[in-house]
Amino acid sequence: MIERLSTFFVRTLREDPVDAEVASHKLLVRAGYIRRQAPGVFAWMPLGLRVKRRVEEIIREEMRAAGSQEVLFPGLLPADFYRATNRLDDFGDGIFRLEDRKGAEYVLAPTHEEAFTLMVKELYSSYKDLPLSIYQIQDKYRDEARPRAGLLRGREFTMKDAYSFDVSDEGLEVSYQQQRDAYERIFKRLGLDYVIVSANAGAMGGSKSEEFLHPTEVGEDTFFIAPSGFAGNVETYQSTPRPAVEGEHPEPVVFDSPNTKSIAALVDHLNEHVEHPEGREWKAADTLKSVVVVLTHPDGEEELVVVGIPGDREADMKRLETSFQPAEVAPATEADFAKNPALVKGYIGPWSSEGPVLGEESVTGIRFFLDATIADGSTWVTGANVSDRHAMWVTVARDFTADGRVEAAEVLDGDPSPDGSGPIRTARGTEIGHVFQLGRKYAEALGLKVLDENGKLVTVTMGSYGIGVTRDLALVAEQNHDERGLVWPESVAPFDVHVVATGKNQEAFDAAERIAAELSEQGLEVLVDDRPKVSPGVKFSDAEIMGIPWIIIAGRGVADGEVEIWRRADGEREAVKIDDAASELISRRNAVLR
Amino acid sequence: MIERLSTFFVRTLREDPVDAEVASHKLLVRAGYIRRQAPGVFAWMPLGLRVKRRVEEIIREEMRAAGSQEVLFPGLLPADFYRATNRLDDFGDGIFRLEDRKGAEYVLAPTHEEAFTLMVKELYSSYKDLPLSIYQIQDKYRDEARPRAGLLRGREFTMKDAYSFDVSDEGLEVSYQQQRDAYERIFKRLGLDYVIVSANAGAMGGSKSEEFLHPTEVGEDTFFIAPSGFAGNVETYQSTPRPAVEGEHPEPVVFDSPNTKSIAALVDHLNEHVEHPEGREWKAADTLKSVVVVLTHPDGEEELVVVGIPGDREADMKRLETSFQPAEVAPATEADFAKNPALVKGYIGPWSSEGPVLGEESVTGIRFFLDATIADGSTWVTGANVSDRHAMWVTVARDFTADGRVEAAEVLDGDPSPDGSGPIRTARGTEIGHVFQLGRKYAEALGLKVLDENGKLVTVTMGSYGIGVTRDLALVAEQNHDERGLVWPESVAPFDVHVVATGKNQEAFDAAERIAAELSEQGLEVLVDDRPKVSPGVKFSDAEIMGIPWIIIAGRGVADGEVEIWRRADGEREAVKIDDAASELISRRNAVLR
Known part of the structure; x- marks a missing residue:
């Protein structure tokens, strides 16, 4: 087939689009592949549509090879579908909601677990009907807070979502592996580098989940790789618990530390005014930072909690989210501090000269957690709960107790791998595919049962498997460009x-x-x-x-x-x-x- | 390619779906092609998706042959796109509206004239860039008041919409003809019977428009065919004006006519109590029926008007809508009558013993129109504007004047063809395609201008061309079935x-x-x-x-x-x-x- 530029609907542009940050976004717009219609919403010009079709065709071929059959569900679905599994609340503001002229509630589907489950429930009734694997390539909608980077985080985007239905756990394992293998073939054919990492199942629920991450500087995820090859999203990184520190420490001492609301200022103050018992310089790692966050529990109730982490690390909100799920986690606002006058901002700590001030059993009743790396018996410089004062020799499990350990601090290069194989390496990446063993969560909630070999009703076990078609297309562009433009691989070139x-x-x-x-x-x-x-x-x-x-x-x-x-x-x-x-x-x- | 029923995702059903009225709906569901998800919203199972793809492929091939290039626009569009052309109001409740998390207003696009126009405006600037024809096959949304008949009138449906852009009227004529020819080829390949009729451009605006109607008893449209072959939607039927009736009639006479609110009761009363001057039976055609409707003007203002039509015909609301466009037309409600006590329901007429009572110049000021078939000088039995009384010898243009003639009465078999070729035949049909010459309406509203050969800015002239992909698929099923099931033509069989x-x-x-x-x-x-x-x-x-x-x-x-x-x-x-x-x-x- 031949097209001619004298008539082809394309115009290349000299200027980058004003809102474009990443190369794929700039180049796909400038080279005439896509045009923005609204934040995170794009139209496809003929060049772009040709690439999109080729990506989709590769996915179709591999889905077929994996024994998955193509169907197509609507984008508009009754809100009740998601209410039945409590996901309407889980998605929160991230789901587009609307009403029809009669006031019936609908959503623009962000993913289709419920609809697929319900269809199989309507049509299938026996173990003989299973296993079943069905998929669609379909436009999805998510009301992202910050749509960005062109197609990388859009609000209307094309996704391939597959769902497997099995009677037994072993069956699910096979179905899962078939999709996982298909994903490897797909990403190889697209020429997209990937790392398979264990992941947090998040709003999907379920037991086992792996992400296909494409390593890229423009990625929003961070993952780690161990010397053994074991890899994971940092959200799933498990700290190695430290053994309790032996030996006696002096009793806590409160000292004046004016204008030391930041860890850096505190360390400077210590080095200027306080001799370190070992004669060395004070370091941020000697201090315990109190991070105040607000949990929003599934019932909508908000709870302010404090998390202590080593002063040389930042808190990782995504890791905290994993630790506290199903609650959502957000940094405390000024309004939250105003509501909790017991917290002296910049000088918060679990202990004061009057005794423990944080923890369920303390005077404030505010729950207090420690980062999982912090050992019992370790001793810290931390806020004294009085303005311009800190305390030293505050010792874990002696002067205060925590309500639990949580994965809270950022994960850094050199941290120990959870599998014990040595220091990890971290990198940025973007999710290009995700495979989930949902297990029986959706089938249970929606009543998908079949008769087993003995004529007994059993709940079906499911998997869900997603590939971001349009995001992956953008990443192919991102990985294949130079200063002069796009450099498509043969497999998806327009x-x-x-x-x-x-x-x-x-x-x-x-x-x-x-x-x-x-x-x-x-x-x-x-x-x-x-x-x-x-x-x-x-x-x-x-x-x-x-x-x-x-x-x-x-x-x-x-x-x-x-x-x-x-x-x-x-x-x-x-x-x-x-x-x-x-x-x-x-x-x-x-x-x-x- | 081979699929096997032992694993294929399909189940045939013995029972018709409860809400199904038409054969295509019943059979497509029972044979496992589609499944309902919400009113007017369907999912496609593998069998159905295969047929959908084949229909789409035929359309793509013929679009390409017509020189049209494929693009793809989003379903989610900013409401402002439609506000700029006043269509947000025109669509009214028929458009799905929603807000994003920031309160920005969006719609689920019911059609894409604005988005296409804006994209061409952004990229093109010269007459040399034109003509251009671009199209998409895309899912559209309309919040139908009564979604019905399965895929025939859905709320989420797939449409092929093409748009042409030309500098000159002659160019538009060529582009229009290319699409029209492609439509003929498409419907022939689909094996769908069709009649091309002149149509009312409706909410699209513009100058010339033709509908491809598929003749079918389950259709919602009525069209006529003249002996010459000329055909049209009855909405566009032009009555033949009747010459003024010569000769003198007696002065109007008011007579008692208890309990004669209906035309039938009135005719019975006349035949029982009043001798016809010509000695024959009274007929409904001797009476003038006053139809009360409420116009909603584009500015939102409502106006009650009365339309006089021969008593042997029903009013056709769609034809009235065409007559009064851009106003919307609805039958008057009890509340409307309550607001207009001058109207004596069941006994309304343009004249009373005190003189004319309807018309802009009359005492009530209520505008009064006559059906276009009613001649000056013709005389009628009609309401006397007093309960239980009618008047006879009420003569047009002598006893009252109308504010205009409108196409109001239903069109029936045997009515004269507008082209003078003899009596028409009417039939039911469903729109399967629609071609519009939009002219410069959208380009004007959205500022799409290009430089012409003389370096002068000129407004582009456009066409818009739609095919209801999923509706047409259902009609293929409707036309090709027997009592035992579907009978697909080779061209689209799964x-x-x-x-x-x-x-x-x-x-x-x-x-x-x-x-x-x-x-x-x-x-x-x-x-x-x-x-x-x-x-x-x-x-x-x-x-x-x-x-x-x-x-x-x-x-x-x-x-x-x-x-x-x-x-x-x-x-x-x-x-x-x-x-x-x-x-x-x-x-x-x-x-x-x-």
């Missing part, structure tokens, strides 16, 4: 070859058309730049930003019977005879594909 | 061949698989009924309801080396040798396709 005719000589345009026709006959998708009166410079830079893998230039050389083959990925250009151009290109392309 | 293995003999199952493999190798899509322990009767009735055009039965005959080829459309069955089955089937199928 066209296979971009044939450019330059100059004022009709011969060059004729040669371009002839070569395009030959390539098209061989089954390749060809874009011809047949625009009259457009300079070679503009045509070349358009070819570079659009990023089609192979470019053929029919220009001045045509007079000598030659055109150039230009490979976008490495910039190599070579002259070939016009008559050989199509076959030369195909053999080079085949060499790359092999 | 599979090409349905191979049924019956009995307990493994040989039959092996033969079925062998034939399926041969057919699949020849490029056919094959469904194999390989279910063990399912009776032949069930398998045959499943094959019949699913409606795949060709069925091969591998049963008892396999022992003698034979299977049966069964054509679903005509029920013909013939035994053939197993080894010849695939080639026999293909040659028969080719004979049908030719």
Whole structure:
């Protein structure tokens, strides 16, 4: 098939879109693949739609190979579907809600566990009907607080979501593995690097879950890799519990520490005014930081709690969220502090000269947790619960007790791997796929049962498996670009070859058309730049930003019977005879594909 | 490709869905093609999705042949897009509206004129960029008051909408014709009967518009066909104006007519108590019926008006809507009558013994219109504006004047054709496609201008062209079914061949698989009924309801080396040798396709 730029609906732009932060967003807009319609909502121009279709086709082929059958559910679903599993509340503001003219409540579906479960419940009744794996490629909606980075975090986006239905746990394990294998094949075909990490199942519930993370600086997730190869989202990182510290410490001492609301100021103050018992410099790690957060429990009730973490680390809100789920976690606001005058901001600590001040059993009753790395018997400099005062020698389990240990502090390079294989490495990544063993949570809530071999009703066990189609497309662009534009891999390029005719000589345009026709006959998708009166410079830079893998230039050389083959990925250009151009290109392309 | 019923996600149902009125709805649900999720909202099971894809592919091929390029816009669009063209109000309750977490207003797009116009405005600036034709196949949303008949009137439905952009009126004419031609090819390929009728452009605005109507008893539209072949939606039917009636009539006479609120009661009363001047029976056609309706003008103001139509006809609300557009029209309610005590319900007329009582110049000031068929000088029996009294000899243009003539009465078989070619025939139909010349309405409202050849800014002229993909699919089912199930035409059937293995003999199952493999190798899509322990009767009735055009039965005959080829459309069955089955089937199928 041949398209021609003289009529093709595309315009390349010189300027980056004002709101674009990441390369894929800038380039997909500038090269004429997508156009923004609203925050996180995009339209697909012909170039972009071609790439989207190719990504979808790869996913379809691998879903089929995994024994999954395609269906298609609506985007508009009754709110009651999600109410039955309590997810309407779980999604909170993240779900688009609306009413029809009769006042019936609907949502724009953010994911379809309930609808799939209900359909299987309506139609299936026996263990003989299972296992079943069904999927769709469908547009989903999430009202993200901060839609950003173009297609990477959109509010309307295309997703492939598959669901498996099994009678037994072993069956679920097989279904899960089939999807997981398919995902590996899909990401390989897309040319997307990935790491499989154990994940937090989050709002999905369920027992086991793994994320496919694509390592990228523009990612919103952080993951770790152990020397053993074991990897995980830091949300799931389990700290190694430290043994209790032996030995006696002096009794706590309160000291003046004016203007030391920050850890840095406190450490400076200590180094200036207090000699360290071991004669060394004070470090942030000697201090205990009190992080105040507000939990919102599923019943809507809010609870303020304090978490103590080593002063040299930041709190990781996503890890706290995992620790406290199903509650949501948010940093305390000024209003929260105003409601809790017992907390002296900047000088909070679990102990004061009058005794413990934090913890369920303390005078305030405010629950107090410690980061999981903090050992019993360890001793700290911490707030004395009086303005401009801190206390030292405040010792865990002697001077105060915690209501529990939680994973709270950020995870850093060099931390010990949970599997004991040594120090971890951390990196940024973005989720490109997610596989969940939901287990029986949804089937239970919605009553999906079948008769087993003995004629007994048993609850079905399920898996759910998602790939962000449009996000993954953006990441392919992100991973495959240079300073001049996109550099598509062959598997998803909008066209296979971009044939450019330059100059004022009709011969060059004729040669371009002839070569395009030959390539098209061989089954390749060809874009011809047949625009009259457009300079070679503009045509070349358009070819570079659009990023089609192979470019053929029919220009001045045509007079000598030659055109150039230009490979976008490495910039190599070579002259070939016009008559050989199509076959030369195909053999080079085949060499790359092999 | 081969699918097997032992694992295929489908279940046929014995019972019609409770809310189903039309055959396509009943059969598509019972045969396992679609499942209802909410009123007018459906999910697609694998069988249904296969048909949907084939319909879409036919449309894509013909759009491409018409020079239209595929794009894809979001379903979620800012409400402001529609506010700019006043359509937010025009759509009223028919549009799904929602707010995001920041309170920004959105709609679920019911059609995309604005978004397409804005994108072209952003990217194009010269007459050289035009003409342009772009289209999408996309899910649309309309909050129908009465979603009904399954996919025929849904609230979430798939539509192909194309838009053309031209500099000149002549260009628009060409673009329009290209789409119109493509529509004819599409409906022919779908095997859908159609009539092209001139239509009311309605909420779309614009100058010229034609509907493709599929004649069907389950249709919601009525259209007419003239002896000349000229056809139109009755909404656009133009009555032939009648010449003024010559001659003198007696002065009006008021007479008692107790309990004659209906035309039928009035005619009975006349025949019992009043001699007709010509000695014949009184007929409903001798009476003038006063129809009271409320216009809602675009500014939201309501106005009650009265329309006089011959007593033997009903008022046609859709035709009135066309007459009074852009106002909306609704029958007056009891509350409206209460607000207008001058109207004596059941005895309303334009004249009373005190003079004219209806019309802008009359004592009430209530505007009064006459149906376009009513001639000046014609005389009528009509309400006397006093309870239980009517008047006769009330003569148009002598005793009262109308504020205008409007197309108001229903159109019936035998009415004169607007083109003068004789009596029309009317029939029910459903819109399967619609082509509009929008002209410059949207480009004007949204500022889409380009530089013309002389460097002057000119407003672009547009067309918009829609096909209801899912509705048309349902109509294909509606047109192609019998009492036993669906009977798909080859062009959109979910599979090409349905191979049924019956009995307990493994040989039959092996033969079925062998034939399926041969057919699949020849490029056919094959469904194999390989279910063990399912009776032949069930398998045959499943094959019949699913409606795949060709069925091969591998049963008892396999022992003698034979299977049966069964054509679903005509029920013909013939035994053939197993080894010849695939080639026999293909040659028969080719004979049908030719």
